[in-house]
Amino acid sequence: MSSAAPKAIAIQNAINDVMSNDRGRLLAGLISRLSDFQLAEDALQEALISALSHWGRSGIPHAPTAWLMKVALNKGIDRLRSQMRESHKVEQFSFVTSDVAHPTTREEIPDERLRLIFACCHPALEIKSRVALTLRTVSGLTTREIANAFLDTEKTMGQRLTRSKSKIKAKGIGFAVPQSEMWDDRLNAVLATIYLIFTTGYVIEDEAERDLCGEAIFLGRLLNDLKPNEPEIEGILALMLLTHARLPARVGADGLSKPIEEQDRSLWQETLIEEGRMFLRNAVARRSPQAFQIKAAIADCHMTKGSPDWMQMSLLYQSLWHFEPTPVIALNWAVVMAELGHLETALKKIDSLEGDLSAFQPWHAARASILLKLGHFEEATTAYKTAIETAPDAPSRAFLAAKLTAAQKHGSNS
Amino acid sequence: MKYMLLIFNDPALEPSYGTPEFDTMMSDFFAANEKMKADGVLCGGEGLQGIETATSLRIKAGKVETMDGPFAETREHLGGYYVIDTADLDSALSYAALIPSANFGTIEVRPLMDYNPAGN
Missing domain, CATH: 1.10.8 (Helicase, Ruva Protein; domain 3)
Structure with missing residues (x-):
C-alpha cells in the first residue's frame, strides 16, 4: 500500500x-x-x-x-x-x-493588503457593501458567515458581494493607497467600516458564527501594522480594546445587562485594557485629536479606578462635538450631564432631540432613567415601556424591566 | 478611464453676476480648466444655458411630442459638464473637487460607457 x-x-x-x-x-x-x-x-x-x-x-x-x-x-x-x-x-x-x-x-x-483595504472600503461603495467586501476579501470569512452575521440569506449576501466587485470595476475604483489630500476622508471610510463590524458583533455576538468584534480588532491591528503611527488608527484600536475588555461583565449573574459603573470590575480583561490604554497614550502623544481618539478617551474615563470620571467625560464630549455634531453625541453628553447632577438640564436637552431620535432605542432608555431619578414616575413608566419594546437583546430587556418595576412601584406609592 | 463630471446646482444658490463671489467662482473655473488641460486629462466640457431655454422631446406612439422646459423639474439643474480621462475614480474625484460649483451644488462623477472593453 x-x-x-x-x-x-x-x-x-x-x-x-x-x-x-x-x-x-x-x-x-x-x-x-x-x-x-x-x-x-x-x-x-x-x-x-x-x-x-x-x-x-x-x-x-x-x-x-x-x-x-x-x-x-x-x-x-x-x-x-x-x-x-x-x-x-x-x-x-x-x-x-x-x-x-x-x-x-x-x-x-x-x-499589498493596505491597498486592498482602501479599495474595499472606498466611500463610493455603500457602507454595507464595504463591510461585506472587507470581511470576505481581507478577513477571509465565507459568504455564509457574513450573511449570518448580518441576518441576511447567503444568496442575498452573495449577490451583494458580486455587485460590489463589479461596481469597483465599473466605477474605476483604483487599487491604491490614497494620496495625502484624500487621506483623511478615505481613512475615515475605512475606520467607519471597521467600527460597524465591531458594533454589529457587539450587539448580536450570541448569534454570529464568528466573532465580529474579534474580526474588527484583527482588522484594526492589521491596519496599524500596515500603516503605523496614525493616531486615529490607534484611537479606534484603543476604543475597541477597551470596549471588548468589558465584554465578560456586560451581563450580571442575574441575566440583567449592567451599566459600566455597576459592572464587576474583576471580570474586565486586564490585558486588553492595558493594551487599549497603551494605544491611547501613543495616539494622544501625537497631538492630533480626532473622533475615535476622543471616544477611546471617554471609554477610558468610564473605567477609571473607583468610579467613572464624569467631569472629564463631559469635557471630552465637548471636544467630540466639534468633530461629530450629531444628535447621538448630544444624547450621550446629556447622559453625562445627568450623572454630574444636572438632571433638569439633561432632560431638557434630551427632550429637544425627540425629533431626531424618537426611533432610537437608547434615547428612550436614557430619558426613562432621568425621569425616574427626577421622580416623574408616570412618564418614566411610559418611557421604559417604549425602551423595552425595541431593546436589542434579552439582558437589556431584563435590565429595563427591573427599572420599569421600580418606576411603577414608586408611582403607586406616591 | 473616461468620466463625465456632471455639474448640478440650484441657480438660486449660485453667486450672482457682479459680486466678488461670482468673480471668485469664474477664476476658480478658469483654474480648474487650466489644471485639467495642463495634466492632459481634459477631453471636453461645456456650460449650459438655463433650463428656461430647454426644449424636451419624446416620441409617443410614433408621434414626436415637443415641450417647453427640462426633462424633470428639480431644484438642482444640470448646468454643465466636463469629460476627463483619468487613471481611476480617485483621480477623477480630485478633479471634480476643483469645480467651484461643488461648494453649493453637486458634481456627479459617472464613468462613460466603454463600447470596446478589450481595447482592440
Whole structure:
C-alpha cells in the first residue's frame, strides 16, 4: 500500500495553513496585478486545485505561499489572454510573471493588503457593501458567515458581494493607497467600516458564527501594522480594546445587562485594557485629536479606578462635538450631564432631540432613567415601556424591566 | 478611464453676476480648466444655458411630442459638464473637487460607457 492517504492529508493541511495565514496577502497581490477582484479570486481557486495534484506529485514546495502566488498569477493571466486574444493590454501584464518567478520566501511577496483595504472600503461603495467586501476579501470569512452575521440569506449576501466587485470595476475604483489630500476622508471610510463590524458583533455576538468584534480588532491591528503611527488608527484600536475588555461583565449573574459603573470590575480583561490604554497614550502623544481618539478617551474615563470620571467625560464630549455634531453625541453628553447632577438640564436637552431620535432605542432608555431619578414616575413608566419594546437583546430587556418595576412601584406609592 | 463630471446646482444658490463671489467662482473655473488641460486629462466640457431655454422631446406612439422646459423639474439643474480621462475614480474625484460649483451644488462623477472593453 502506498502512503497516499496521509500524503493527501498533509497536502490539505499545508493548503489550509497557507490559506488561513496568507489568504488576504495572496488576494491583495493578485488583485493589484490583475486589477480585477473576481478574476483574482477565481485564479486563486484554480491555483489551489493545481496545488492538490502538483504537490502530490512533487512534494510540498518550501515556499508554498509564493508557489500559489506564482501559479495563480499565471492562471489569471491565461484567462486574461483568452479574453483579450491579441489585445495589446496583455503586454502590461507580462512583467508580472518574472516578478515572482523565483520566489524563495513568503516575505518576497510584497504585502499589498493596505491597498486592498482602501479599495474595499472606498466611500463610493455603500457602507454595507464595504463591510461585506472587507470581511470576505481581507478577513477571509465565507459568504455564509457574513450573511449570518448580518441576518441576511447567503444568496442575498452573495449577490451583494458580486455587485460590489463589479461596481469597483465599473466605477474605476483604483487599487491604491490614497494620496495625502484624500487621506483623511478615505481613512475615515475605512475606520467607519471597521467600527460597524465591531458594533454589529457587539450587539448580536450570541448569534454570529464568528466573532465580529474579534474580526474588527484583527482588522484594526492589521491596519496599524500596515500603516503605523496614525493616531486615529490607534484611537479606534484603543476604543475597541477597551470596549471588548468589558465584554465578560456586560451581563450580571442575574441575566440583567449592567451599566459600566455597576459592572464587576474583576471580570474586565486586564490585558486588553492595558493594551487599549497603551494605544491611547501613543495616539494622544501625537497631538492630533480626532473622533475615535476622543471616544477611546471617554471609554477610558468610564473605567477609571473607583468610579467613572464624569467631569472629564463631559469635557471630552465637548471636544467630540466639534468633530461629530450629531444628535447621538448630544444624547450621550446629556447622559453625562445627568450623572454630574444636572438632571433638569439633561432632560431638557434630551427632550429637544425627540425629533431626531424618537426611533432610537437608547434615547428612550436614557430619558426613562432621568425621569425616574427626577421622580416623574408616570412618564418614566411610559418611557421604559417604549425602551423595552425595541431593546436589542434579552439582558437589556431584563435590565429595563427591573427599572420599569421600580418606576411603577414608586408611582403607586406616591 | 473616461468620466463625465456632471455639474448640478440650484441657480438660486449660485453667486450672482457682479459680486466678488461670482468673480471668485469664474477664476476658480478658469483654474480648474487650466489644471485639467495642463495634466492632459481634459477631453471636453461645456456650460449650459438655463433650463428656461430647454426644449424636451419624446416620441409617443410614433408621434414626436415637443415641450417647453427640462426633462424633470428639480431644484438642482444640470448646468454643465466636463469629460476627463483619468487613471481611476480617485483621480477623477480630485478633479471634480476643483469645480467651484461643488461648494453649493453637486458634481456627479459617472464613468462613460466603454463600447470596446478589450481595447482592440
